[in-house]
Amino acid sequence: MTYNYENLPQPLQSWTFQHPNQPPVPHPVWPYIAQAPWAQDLEHEFRERDQPLTFVLVHGSWADASFWSGIAAELRKKGHTVYVPEFPGHGADPNKAATHAMMTKSIADYVTSHNLKNIILVGHSFGGSLVQKVAEHIPDRLKRLVFMNAFVLKDGGSLADEFPPSMKAMFKQLVESSKDNTVLLPFPLFRESFANLASYAQAQQLYKKVTPEPAGPLFEKFDLKKFYSLQVPKSYVHLMEDTAIPLGSPDYGWHPHMSSRLGLYRFIQAHGDHMSTAQFEPKLIARKIYEASRD
Amino acid sequence: MTYNYENLPQPLQSWTFQHPNQPPVPHPVWPYIAQAPWAQDLEHEFRERDQPLTFVLVHGSWADASFWSGIAAELRKKGHTVYVPEFPGHGADPNKAATHAMMTKSIADYVTSHNLKNIILVGHSFGGSLVQKVAEHIPDRLKRLVFMNAFVLKDGGSLADEFPPSMKAMFKQLVESSKDNTVLLPFPLFRESFANLASYAQAQQLYKKVTPEPAGPLFEKFDLKKFYSLQVPKSYVHLMEDTAIPLGSPDYGWHPHMSSRLGLYRFIQAHGDHMSTAQFEPKLIARKIYEASRD
Amino acid sequence: MTYNYENLPQPLQSWTFQHPNQPPVPHPVWPYIAQAPWAQDLEHEFRERDQPLTFVLVHGSWADASFWSGIAAELRKKGHTVYVPEFPGHGADPNKAATHAMMTKSIADYVTSHNLKNIILVGHSFGGSLVQKVAEHIPDRLKRLVFMNAFVLKDGGSLADEFPPSMKAMFKQLVESSKDNTVLLPFPLFRESFANLASYAQAQQLYKKVTPEPAGPLFEKFDLKKFYSLQVPKSYVHLMEDTAIPLGSPDYGWHPHMSSRLGLYRFIQAHGDHMSTAQFEPKLIARKIYEASRD
Numbered sequence: 021m022t023y024n025y026e027n028l029p030q031p032l033q034s035w036t037f038q039h040p041n042q043p044p045v046p047h048p049v050w051p052y053i054a055q056a057p058w059a060q061d062l063e064h065e066f067r068e069r070d071q072p073l074t075f076v077l078v079h080g081s082w083a084d085a086s087f088w089s090g091i092a093a094e095l096r097k098k099g100h101t102v103y104v105p106e107f108p109g110h111g112a113d114p115n116k117a118a119t120h121a122m123m124t125k126s127i128a129d130y131v132t133s134h135n136l137k138n139i140i141l142v143g144h145s146f147g148g149s150l151v152q153k154v155a156e157h158i159p160d161r162l163k164r165l166v167f168m169n170a171f172v173l174k175d176g177g178s179l180a181d182e183f184p185p186s187m188k189a190m191f192k193q194l195v196e197s198s199k200d201n202t203v204l205l206p207f208p209l210f211r212e213s214f215a216n217l218a219s220y221a222q223a224q225q226l227y228k229k230v231t232p233e234p235a236g237p238l239f240e241k242f243d244l245k246k247f248y249s250l251q252v253p254k255s256y257v258h259l260m261e262d263t264a265i266p267l268g269s270p271d272y273g274w275h276p277h278m279s280s281r282l283g284l285y286r287f288i289q290a291h292g293d294h295m296s297t298a299q300f301e302p303k304l305i306a307r308k309i310y311e312a313s314r315d
Numbered sequence: 316m317t318y319n320y321e322n323l324p325q326p327l328q329s330w331t332f333q334h335p336n337q338p339p340v341p342h343p344v345w346p347y348i349a350q351a352p353w354a355q356d357l358e359h360e361f362r363e364r365d366q367p368l369t370f371v372l373v374h375g376s377w378a379d380a381s382f383w384s385g386i387a388a389e390l391r392k393k394g395h396t397v398y399v400p401e402f403p404g405h406g407a408d409p410n411k412a413a414t415h416a417m418m419t420k421s422i423a424d425y426v427t428s429h430n431l432k433n434i435i436l437v438g439h440s441f442g443g444s445l446v447q448k449v450a451e452h453i454p455d456r457l458k459r460l461v462f463m464n465a466f467v468l469k470d471g472g473s474l475a476d477e478f479p480p481s482m483k484a485m486f487k488q489l490v491e492s493s494k495d496n497t498v499l500l501p502f503p504l505f506r507e508s509f510a511n512l513a514s515y516a517q518a519q520q521l522y523k524k525v526t527p528e529p530a531g532p533l534f535e536k537f538d539l540k541k542f543y544s545l546q547v548p549k550s551y552v553h554l555m556e557d558t559a560i561p562l563g564s565p566d567y568g569w570h571p572h573m574s575s576r577l578g579l580y581r582f583i584q585a586h587g588d589h590m591s592t593a594q595f596e597p598k599l600i601a602r603k604i605y606e607a608s609r610d
Numbered sequence: 611m612t613y614n615y616e617n618l619p620q621p622l623q624s625w626t627f628q629h630p631n632q633p634p635v636p637h638p639v640w641p642y643i644a645q646a647p648w649a650q651d652l653e654h655e656f657r658e659r660d661q662p663l664t665f666v667l668v669h670g671s672w673a674d675a676s677f678w679s680g681i682a683a684e685l686r687k688k689g690h691t692v693y694v695p696e697f698p699g700h701g702a703d704p705n706k707a708a709t710h711a712m713m714t715k716s717i718a719d720y721v722t723s724h725n726l727k728n729i730i731l732v733g734h735s736f737g738g739s740l741v742q743k744v745a746e747h748i749p750d751r752l753k754r755l756v757f758m759n760a761f762v763l764k765d766g767g768s769l770a771d772e773f774p775p776s777m778k779a780m781f782k783q784l785v786e787s788s789k790d791n792t793v794l795l796p797f798p799l800f801r802e803s804f805a806n807l808a809s810y811a812q813a814q815q816l817y818k819k820v821t822p823e824p825a826g827p828l829f830e831k832f833d834l835k836k837f838y839s840l841q842v843p844k845s846y847v848h849l850m851e852d853t854a855i856p857l858g859s860p861d862y863g864w865h866p867h868m869s870s871r872l873g874l875y876r877f878i879q880a881h882g883d884h885m886s887t888a889q890f891e892p893k894l895i896a897r898k899i900y901e902a903s904r905d
Contacts, residue, residue, distance in 0.1 A: 071515070186873075208843075208874075209874065212843070212874055212875065212876045213874065213876075216876045216877055216878065217878070219904065220904055253503075253507070261877055261879050263875075263877045266866070266870060267866060267877075269860065269870075270860055276561070276562060276564065280561060283481075284503075284504065284507055284508065285507065285558075286506075286507045286508075286511045287556055287558045288512070288556070289586070311512065314514065314515055315515040366810070548798075548802070565859065565860055571856070575856060575859075578776075579798075579799065579802055579803065581801075581803075581806045582806055582851055582857075583851070584851050584881070606807065609809065609810055610810040
């Protein structure tokens with residue numbers, strides 16, 4: 021479906037806006053140091069202490085929980101609580117027949133069994149589609165959803181629907197050349213489109229961890245009516261040099277094509293590519309995730 | 316009207332271009348220190364002394380003249396002369412029935428009564444539409460027009476014409492919920508779309524100054540034929556994370572949708588959102604406005 | 611032709627992708643210092659030693675080989691070998707009737723006569739169209755093609771096809787006002803669209819070197835079937851404030867309109883305008899060209 025403000029799945033007016041005649045809802049106070057003139061800088065890193073938050077980080081395809089290691093460490097240094105659940109078909113789990121439903125159930129069960137509340141649920145890439153479904157399972161445990169160059173699927177859509185035709189054809193070719201209905205990114209594609217800002221040595225280092233991705237969930241269609249009825253606040257973190265999905269087309273891409281489906285959302289932007297910046301500049305990305313997540 | 320190079324209100328060729336056979340028109344000399352290798356940096360802040368300019372700064376909706384305080388102070392430090400006129404329906408003026416014509420006349424009268432000449436007239440947001448009409452009143456006093464994430468309306472268009480349908484519906488809902496034909500931004504909308512790069516404390520601090528905005532001028536249609544016949548140089552300053560109007564659509568947004576209506580214009584870009592960056596990074600924004608304004 | 615993933619001249623799948631069952635092709639080792647935590651910064655300048663490369667730099671219109679002086683010096687400092695061929699109709703050559711074929715033959719002959727191999731062929735602006743044709747002549751000598759805000763013409767297209775109608779009309783007006791079928795940019799246009807980030811003094815300094823450009827090659831149509839069959843890796847360096855061609859339209863502009871024609875390509879991005887950033891921030895641009903060029 022074409023990017024179009026007439027047919028946004030979640031229109032801006034779905035928030036109930038009333039003409040306010042009182043100040044905003046009082047906010048639970050946390051200690052901060054007021055901004056001083058010398059505190060100003062280009063990175064918006066004002067000298068306020070971080071508001072402590074609870075993060076649940078959901079990685080994407082061809083990755084495992086270690087994708088978040090650097091970022092989780094940086095967030096913890098700032099006083100946040102960070103959970104990084106692994107899910108079926110990834111990490112230590114060898115089941116390449118894992119379904120999308122198995123993955124979302126696993127993450128939702130993780131949150132429930134740890135009795136996590138008021139969480140910031142963050143998805144990267146394919147993880148965005150997991151976040152959409154997890155949110156349907158545990159809406160009352162959510163404080164905010166954050167999508168970082170992540171899929172925001174339309175109701176009834178699949179991930180493959182977001183690929184331009186030539187990319188979809190390439191993915192089908194890759195699946196067919198596998199023996200177990202998986203997709204493994206060829207190194208040249210990974211290096212140019214997923215780690216374009218990295219050095220060759222860095223790209224190789226990252227590629228060593230890449231394993232075949234279950235192909236089933238990429239072509240599945242999802243009912244997302246409940247997701248689009250949720251009133252939870254949402255943010256989109258856009259890393260500007262990410263070409264994992266061709267960028268700049270009104271009909272494809274992370275932003276604004278998929279981000280705009282969120283209706284009202286907070287927009288945060290930085291330089292970065294799809295896979296390497298999170299690994300090699302974790303402090304920058306952790307900061308951007310925090311900016312997307314705070315009240 | 317769709318973004319379309321066939322139907323730009325002010326086509327590029329409206330400037331009279333002749334094949335020059337002499338160097339550019341001599342420029343009034345001002346002292347500067349030649350660039351040295353060590354002067355190079357990412358912010359283009361070469362060690363030239365600023366060319367002294369006279370600025371008239373026009374704020375937007377839900378703001379008053381104090382919007383420019385930090386920026387005006389930074390510009391004055393660099394030797395510029397800065398005027399920040401208040402206009403009807405804003406600041407100390409309680410008249411929420413103020414019309415667009417009253418506002419533009421007030422600004423034009425301010426410039427004339429102070430006998431300001433050779434001015435850089437800068438508009439932010441709604442202030443862009445004021446700049447367009449003020450320029451029609453006092454073309455001989457203008458050196459350049461600068462639009463900073465500002466409306467550049469088409470001839471016969473209104474501000475509301477630039478809102479996507481869902482945003483227009485939301486604004487109508489807000490007007491109807493008021494008792495005096497005004498619009499007050501709900502805090503959640505302000506926080507996510509106008510101050511997305513700010514901390515919660517900063518967003519609250521800014522929101523305390525927000526007062527209801529007269530709704531009439533938002534829905535008025537303007538005859539801008541004279542504006543589009545003016546030969547005054549123009550610039551557009553684009554702050555990239557400004558989502559006050561949904562960004563990235565070819566049919567809506569500050570840039571390139573509205574900026575391109577200027578025909579030939581100087582383009583300056585920086586990171587920033589709609590309301591908070593001007594407040595909390597005034598040095599950066601003052602620099603960008605200067606870059607947009609110098610000869 | 612409209613930007614459209616259905617009709618890309620070189621679809622993504624034109625690369626032969628096989629499901630790899632071995633690690634990536636071993637890479638010729640060069641010494642590097644492993645990244646340390648303190649080496650991290652926003653400019654991606656990890657403390658690896660540069661992989662030594664051989665560059666051939668091709669300038670654009672209204673320029674000569676000196677366009678690359680600062681950048682070539684920075685690349686050489688890092689241990690690279692850099693060639694900057696001049697070509698007919700530019701620099702010391704007064705022949706304003708030079709054709710595109712004369713220019714590409716001259717560059718191809720230069721590479722062959724110096725017996726250069728494994729080169730990174732870089733084109734800027736008009737130089738992109740030269741790089742496309744030179745690549746057809748000497749495919750076996752290429753390691754990678756790098757386009758920096760450069761034309762990537764479609765098969766059968768001309769440079770003028772990439773100008774919006776109003777811009778094309780302006781160019782025709784400029785050609786007609788010349789006596790020798792050339793185009794000279796008027797200073798106001800140069801200052802606003804080619805050197806928008808520069809100071810006036812810098813823009814004047816650059817403009818002194820601008821000479822009339824042969825108009826013939828701008829309107830010529832090119833057969834590029836062979837170019838679109840080449841399997842050589844490609845990169846696009848996008849300087850974000852370059853308005854030499856109006857930016858942001860899906861149907862015109864450097865990126866993604868022309869960059870996407872490359873099919874699979876490495877994307878590198880930085881702040882910069884069309885002509886002045888290369889001159890006044892050569893270290894930044896040399897770094898971005900290297901990032902686009904390394905393995």
